[in-house]
Amino acid sequence: MHKPTLSNRIRVYRAEHRLSQADLAAAIGVSRKTINTIEVGRFVPSTIIALLIARHFEVPVEEIFSLQR
Amino acid sequence: MHKPTLSNRIRVYRAEHRLSQADLAAAIGVSRKTINTIEVGRFVPSTIIALLIARHFEVPVEEIFSLQR
């Protein structure tokens, strides 16, 4: 049983919405570091943060976060 | 900035699928404790685990996990 990793399309959605990492962070109430580390794939976010990001872009969580392998 | 909490409908879906907590845990490769603590709302799961649970029941993450307030 090997654990899957997580990929994300935050950067794509940020670009579409013309938001900086800091903008998005402020919009959902987390630190810029949190957005950055999630976006570059260093940390796996909590479900609450995933829902906040998805809701902000008005898309399902699965549209932004995907399980790998 | 008040942080939202998380509610879930894991129990409902487990019941529909006639799965025990242990069954679901085994099916997605986590411990029973993990399912139990998430289900009773004590812990907020990682996005990976939320995706695994949603995928197992073939529903969107938002169908199982909801932000509160």
Added chain:
DNA sequence: ACTTATTGATACCCTAAGGTTACATTTAGT
């Protein structure tokens, strides 16, 4: 009533997440 399955909760341990701050680098605007 008895037995088994299931659930809730605990203690313990270890690692990851997320916050603050700071700094270097890269990108964009002028």
Added chain:
DNA sequence: ACTAAATGTAACCTTAGGGTATCAATAAGT
């Protein structure tokens, strides 16, 4: 070229998540 904005990292700290193991309490079957 210069300046300002945006990004990537890092150190440091605190808390939460998730694992194993265990036990009590409840639910379900017989």
